[in-house]
Amino acid sequence: xxxxxxLTRRFGERIAVENLxxxxxxxxxxxxxxxxxxxxxxxxxxxxxxxAPTTGRALVAGVDVCAxxxxxxxxxxxxxEHPGLYEKLSAWHNLKFYADLYDVKxxxxxxxxxxNLLGLWERRCEPVGxxxxxxxxxxxxxxxxxxxxxVLFLDEPTSGLDPESAKTVRNFIAQLASEKRTIFxxxxxxxxxxxxxxRIGLIKQRLIKVGSPQQLKRELYGRHIIIxxxxxxxxxxxxxxxxxxxxQINGRRLLVQLDDxxxxxxxLVQRLVELGAQIQFVREQxxxxxxxxxxxxxxxxx
Amino acid sequence: MTLKRIQTVIIKEWREAFKGxxxxxxxxxxIPLILLGVSFFQLxxxxxxxxxxxxxxxxxxxxxxxxxxxxxxxxxxxxxxxxAIMSEKEQKSLEPLLATPLRTGELLLAKTLASVxxxxxxxxxxxxxxxxxxxxxxxxxxxxxxxxxxxxxxLMTLGLFAPLAATFMTLAAMAIATRVSDVRTxxxxxxxxxxxxxxxxFFLIFQNLxxxxxxxxxxxxxxxxxxxxxxxxxxxxxxxEEILTRWR
Numbered sequence: 001x002x003x004x005x006x007l008t009r010r011f012g013e014r015i016a017v018e019n020l021x022x023x024x025x026x027x028x029x030x031x032x033x034x035x036x037x038x039x040x041x042x043x044x045x046x047x048x049x050x051x052a053p054t055t056g057r058a059l060v061a062g063v064d065v066c067a068x069x070x071x072x073x074x075x076x077x078x079x080x081e082h083p084g085l086y087e088k089l090s091a092w093h094n095l096k097f098y099a100d101l102y103d104v105k106x107x108x109x110x111x112x113x114x115x116n117l118l119g120l121w122e123r124r125c126e127p128v129g130x131x132x133x134x135x136x137x138x139x140x141x142x143x144x145x146x147x148x149x150x151v152l153f154l155d156e157p158t159s160g161l162d163p164e165s166a167k168t169v170r171n172f173i174a175q176l177a178s179e180k181r182t183i184f185x186x187x188x189x190x191x192x193x194x195x196x197x198x199r200i201g202l203i204k205q206r207l208i209k210v211g212s213p214q215q216l217k218r219e220l221y222g223r224h225i226i227i228x229x230x231x232x233x234x235x236x237x238x239x240x241x242x243x244x245x246x247x248q249i250n251g252r253r254l255l256v257q258l259d260d261x262x263x264x265x266x267x268l269v270q271r272l273v274e275l276g277a278q279i280q281f282v283r284e285q286x287x288x289x290x291x292x293x294x295x296x297x298x299x300x301x302x
Numbered sequence: 303m304t305l306k307r308i309q310t311v312i313i314k315e316w317r318e319a320f321k322g323x324x325x326x327x328x329x330x331x332x333i334p335l336i337l338l339g340v341s342f343f344q345l346x347x348x349x350x351x352x353x354x355x356x357x358x359x360x361x362x363x364x365x366x367x368x369x370x371x372x373x374x375x376x377x378x379x380x381x382x383x384x385x386a387i388m389s390e391k392e393q394k395s396l397e398p399l400l401a402t403p404l405r406t407g408e409l410l411l412a413k414t415l416a417s418v419x420x421x422x423x424x425x426x427x428x429x430x431x432x433x434x435x436x437x438x439x440x441x442x443x444x445x446x447x448x449x450x451x452x453x454x455x456x457l458m459t460l461g462l463f464a465p466l467a468a469t470f471m472t473l474a475a476m477a478i479a480t481r482v483s484d485v486r487t488x489x490x491x492x493x494x495x496x497x498x499x500x501x502x503x504f505f506l507i508f509q510n511l512x513x514x515x516x517x518x519x520x521x522x523x524x525x526x527x528x529x530x531x532x533x534x535x536x537x538x539x540x541x542x543e544e545i546l547t548r549w550r
Contacts, residue, residue, distance in 0.1 A: 011547065050400055051543060074403040082394040086314070088321040093314075100310040101402040127321075143398065 001026045001151055001182040002047060006056035009042050016042040018206045019056070024199075026150070027180040029173070031187060031197030033293055038204045040186040041081065044153045047184065049073040061151050061182075074102065077144035078153040083136040087129035091120055091139055094128055095146060102147035114142035118172065134165025141172065151182045158189060170196060190289040202293065204300045217287045220295060224285035225261055225268070227254040230278035239275055241268060255285065307404055311412035312419070319385050319416075326381050330420055334374050338428050341367040345439045365507060367432055368452075371459055372503040374425040375468040376496050379417035383472040384488045386413045387479035387549075396545055410540040414472050421468035429460055454515045463518060466525040471496060473532035480539045480549050499525065 002024040009017045017039035024030045034040050045051040047058055049065050049072030058065045061075045085094050092111065099107035115121040118138040128136060137157060144152060154173065158166040166189075173196055177183055187193050193200055194213045202208040202216075209216060222245065229252045240247070243264050246257040254272075258264045261284060269279060319326045344366065390396050399409070436445065474495040479488040502524075506517045538544065 045546065048401055050397070051546065070403050070405065073401055076401075078398065078401040080394075080397045080401070082397075084393060084395040084398040086318055086389075086395060087393055088318055089314075093317060097310060097314045098398075098402065101307055101399075101404050103306070103403070140398070 001028070002030075002058070002060050002184065004047065004056065004058040007043070007046055007053050007058055008055045009039070009046055009051065010054045015205060017046070017203075020203070020207050022201060022207065022210065024182060024184065026182055027177070028199065029177045029183045029185060029197045031185050031193035031200040032203060033187065033190070033193060033200060034203040035297060040203060041155055043203065044078070044155055044184065044186060047072075048076050048078050048153050050078075061149075074147070075149055076151045076153060077147070077149035079137075079140050079144045079155060079157050081155045081159065083140035085128045085136055085139060085143075088127055090125050091115065091128055091131070092124040094139065095143055098143045099146045104147050107146070110146050110148075111142075114145055118142050132165070134161050134168065137161060137165065137169060138172075141169070145176075149181070151184070152176065153184045153186075155186045156188065157185070158187070158192060166192075190293055194289045200289070202296050204297060206300075208296050208300050213289050213292075216289075216292045216296075220292055221287050222257050223259065223261055225254075225256045225258055225265060226281075226283050226285050227256065227269075227272065227277075227279060228252060228281040229254065230280055233272075233275065233277045235275065239271070241271055244268065304408070307408050308412045308415070311404070311409065312416045315382075315386055315413060315416035316420075318389060319382050326385055328381070330378050330382055330424070333377055334370075334424055334428055337370045337373070338367075338431065341370060341432065342435055345435060368455075368459070369504070369507060371425060371429055371432075371456075372463065372467070372507075373500065374428060375421050375464040376471045376499060378421035378424050379468050379472040380475055380489070380492060380496065382417040382420065383413070383475035384479045384485060384492060386416060387476050388485050388488055391479075391483075391549055396549060400542060400545060406540045406542050406545070407537075410536055413476060414469065414536075417472040417475075418465065418468045421472075422464055425464050425468075426460060429456075455518060458515055458518050458522070462522045463525070466522055466529055467499060469529050470499065470525050470532065473529065473536050477532060477535050477539055480545075483550055 002022065004020055004022045007017060007020040007022075008015065020039075020043060032040050032043065042051065046053045047060055047065060049060075049069035052066060052069065060072050063072045063075060065072050086097070089097070092115075095111045095115070096107065099111060104110050111124075112121065115124050118141065120135060120138060120142070123131070123135070128139065131139065141154075141157065144154075157173065158169050161169065170192060173183060173185070177196070183196075185193070185197060197213070199210060199212050200216060201210045209219075211219065232249075232252050233254075235247070235249070241264075243258060243260075244256055245259065248255040256268065258268070265282065269282060272279060319330075390399070400406070436448075440448070471492070475488070475492040478491045478495065482488045482491065499521075502521055506514075506521060
C-alpha cells in the first residue's frame with residue numbers, strides 16, 4: 001500500500017530525510033519512531049502528497065506521490081501533530097468544510113457516522129474552541145476519515161492527551177486497523193507503538209532499522225531466558241550444552257542466552273534438573289522497546 | 303481548479319471571520335456605516351439647499367462622500383484579509399487544509415475573493431444608498447447637474463478603482479500576514495501599505511479630481527501594476543513548501 005524508494009528531501013543544505021526505502025502492506029499498522037527533527041513529519045508530508053521529494057519516488061495506494069500529489073491527497077487521510085481545527089466554528093461546520101473539500105458524497109451521513117463513533121454527536125453544534133484537547137484530537141481523526149481513506153497517516157495522535165483520552169484514541173486506532181486500513185503512525189510513545197504496530201521503523205534522517213518489535217529486540221540483544229532456582233547452584237565447566245551461547249549466574253538466578261528457546265528450553269531445563277537444580281520459574285527476558293530505541297538511536301552517528 | 307472548492311473556502315472564510323469577533327465586524331461593516339452616516343447627516347443638515355449654487359455644493363455634498371467611496375475598498379478588506387491568514391496560522395490549520403485535494407492556487411484565489419467580494423458589495427451598496435438618499439434631499443436641478451458632472455468619475459471609481467483598490471489591499475495585507483507572527487503587527491504594516499494609495503487619492507481630490515477622470519485613470523493604471531506585482535508575490539508566498547515551512 002505504501003512503497004518508497006530512495007526518498008530524499010533537502011531543505012537548502014540541510015537533509016531532512018535521506019534515501020528512505022520502505023514497503024508497507026495493506027492493513028498494516030506501521031510505527032515510525034525517531035527523535036525530534038529526525039525526519040518523521042517530513043516523511044509523512046512526502047508520502048501524503050504535501051511536499052515533493054527532492055529525489056526518489058513513492059507509491060501510496062497505487063498513486064505516484066511525485067506525479068500526482070493531488071490524487072494522493074484525495075485518497076489518504078492525515079491527522080497532523082496539531083489538530084488544526086477552526087476553533088470558532090462548530091464541530092459540524094469543521095467537518096462539513098473538509099467533507100466538501102474532499103468532495104464526499106452524502107457528506108452529512110458521513111459526518112454523523114464519525115461524530116457518533118467518536119462520541120461527539122451531542123456536541124456537534126458547539127464551537128470547537130470549547131472542546132477539550134482529547135475531543136479536538138478525536139474530531140481531527142474524524143476529519144481524516146470522512147472520505148474513507150485506505151491509508152491513514154497519524155502524526156503523534158496521542159501527544160499531550162491525558163491517559164484516558166489517549167487510551168480512547170488508541171482503541172480507535174486499533175479499531176481502524178481491524179477494518180484493514182493501512183496506518184502509518186508517527187509516535188514518541190513507545191508503549192503505544194508496541195501495542196499497536198505490527199512493524200516499526202526507526203529513523204534519524206536515514207532509516208536505521210525496520211522490523212516487528214520482537215524482531216528488533218531479538219536482533220539487537222538476542223534471546224535470554226531467566227531461570228529462577230530455589231537454591232543457588234554451582235555449575236562445573238562441563239555442564240554446558242552446545243546451543244547455550246552465554247550464561248550469567250546471579251545468586252539464585254541464571255540468565256541464559258539461546259537462539260531458539262522454543263526448542264532448546266526443554267533440553268536446558270532437563271539438564272539443569274539432572275544437575276540438581278530446583279527450578280521455580282522459567283521465562284524469557286523481556287526487553288522494552290524503549291531500550292531498543294535508545295540503543296539503536298545511540299548507535300547511529302549524528 | 304474547481305469552483306466548488308473555491309466556493310467552499312470562501313464560505314468558510316466568511317463564517318469564520320464574522321464569528322471572529324469585533325475586529326472584522328468593525329473593519330468591514332461598522333466603519334463604512336459610520337462614515338456613510340456622517341455623509342447623510344451633512345446632507346440633512348444643510349439649510350436652504352435650493353439657495354446654494356450647485357458648484358458650491360460640490361465640496362460638502364460630493365467631495366466628502368466621494369472620498370469615502372475611494373476609502374471603502376481599501377478599509378473594508380483590510381481586517382478580513384489579515385484574519386484570513388493569521389487565523390490559519392494561529393490555529394495551525396494550514397497543514398490539514400493543505401493535506402486535502404485543495405490546490406494552493408485555489409486557496410490564494412478563495413482567500414482573495416473572500417475579502418474582495420464583501421469590500422465591493424459594501425462599497426456598491428453604500429453608493430446605492432447614497433444615490434437613493436440624494437434623490438430625496440437634493441432638488442432635481444442639482445441632481446441633473448451632478449449627474450452630468452460626475453457620472454464618469456463615479457462609474458470609474460466604483461467599476462474600476464474599487465475592485466483594483468480592494469484587490470491591492472487584500473493582496474498586500476495577505477502578503478504581510480504571511481510574514482509576521484501577530485495580528486497587531488500585520489494590521490500596522492498593512493496600514494502603511496494602504497497609505498500611499500490613500501494619499502494619492504486625497505492628492506487627486508485636491509487637484510479637482512472630480513473634473514479630471516484621466517487622473518483617476520492614471521491612479522487605476524498604477525494600481526493595476528501594483529496588483530500584478532502583489533499577485534506574483536502572493537503566488538510565490540502561497541507555494542505549498544513556503545506555507546508549510548515558512549509561515550510561522
